[in-house]
Amino acid sequence: MISVFKNKNFLFLFLGRLVSNAGDSLYAVAAMWLVYDLGGSAFYTGLAGFLTLLPQSLQFLAGPLVDRWQLKWTLVISQLIEFFLIIIIPICYYLGLLNVSVVLTVMPLATLVNQVAYPAQSASLPRILSKDQLVKGNSAFSFAYQGVDLTFNALAGVLVALVGAVSLYIIDSITFLIAALLFLSLNVPQKEKKLNKKSKKSFKQVMSTYVDEIKEGISFIRGSLLEKIILGSVVANFAVGMTIAVLPVLADTLGGSDIYGYYLAALSAGSLLGALSASWAEKFPLGRFAIVSFSIGSALWVLSSIAPWTALSIALFGIAWIPIGMTNVLFAALLQTTIPENLLGRVFSVLMSINTIAMPIGSLIGGTLTELIGSQIVFGTTALGIAVVPIYWFFFNKDLRDLPVIKNIDARYIGLKVS
16 A cells, blocks of 8 residues: 555645545544534434435535636635635634534535535545556545544544533634645646637536536446446445434443543544555455455444443444445446546546435435434444345345456446447
8 A cells, every 4th residue: 555655646635635624534523423512402403413424325426527617726725615604603602602403404405516526536536546556546535534533533522521612613623624734735647638729618508517517427327237236335325324323322322422522533443444445355256355354344333332331332333344345445446447538527526416315315304203202212223224225135136246356447447438
């Protein structure tokens, strides 16, 4: 993995992602806890999760923009917008205007900006790394994402208890300024485009082209194994959405915001260890590995929900994400090695949108159910949703079950339409 850092562009992209994710981690903990504190109900955490996750299902709208815009400036401007959004919370607090409605308004707007930033980061990787470095690059990206989460989720939980959630927003806003400066140092190669200076497109023509590009991203994966992979994980993401809503309430019953931070840190630690092991995991057939990894993850999550001690519950919850983390990195590499570079932004965003569409619904239902039957029961039930993936792959789709190692999979193998 160390070899990819010799690439200066990858180094700046990695550092920018590192700092940006630090800001996201601080914001995620502070925002969900602040909503629960201001609203005083699990319903508000469910609503917050719904509003925050909903923009992720609209990520397909960002795909054509990512493919069209210069990636460097897309990354820089997105970080500056997040800075101005996040700083609204402490400003409202000091003016005496802060309430749950303000937080619920800022949260989805910040997430909406990320729907451009994250596809732009993923689309940049194949342009600055060679094909044989992509797994290492994605592992490093997962390290940046999960490693930072591991540190800052736990730290944010403790800081919320010590200094309050609003103070974290001030620190958070600064991280986005630093990330913007790092992305400003990037030099991402752009695809050459033939421009006709004499021809100018009307707004209607531009919008028509935009819609056509979205349709192209959707039709590209239609009928392929990627479509079936996504369908199998929709239910699992519904369970993850429920978890996002229930964790603040569960943590409050077990001790407070620091426990909430520890659960999030455990999730990140498990995902991080999985991401760092992805290079080892790529030697196994992808289909069978995914079945085994999600089965183990689901079983450990169930055990976490019934563990008699909080520390054991947190540990089992974190370990459950190790095999899932490995598989997620392998899936990311699969997408980047099979999707043509000129379509990567729009196709990747379409897949992410489909994959996450169930999460906001799960969060809203999770918050409501928590109010009715309690956080521990809901937390345990969500673990069973993860089991849907291996059951679907093993019993209902032979093509997915028999997927070989990634190096033997190309676009034609999984049924993508390649000209």
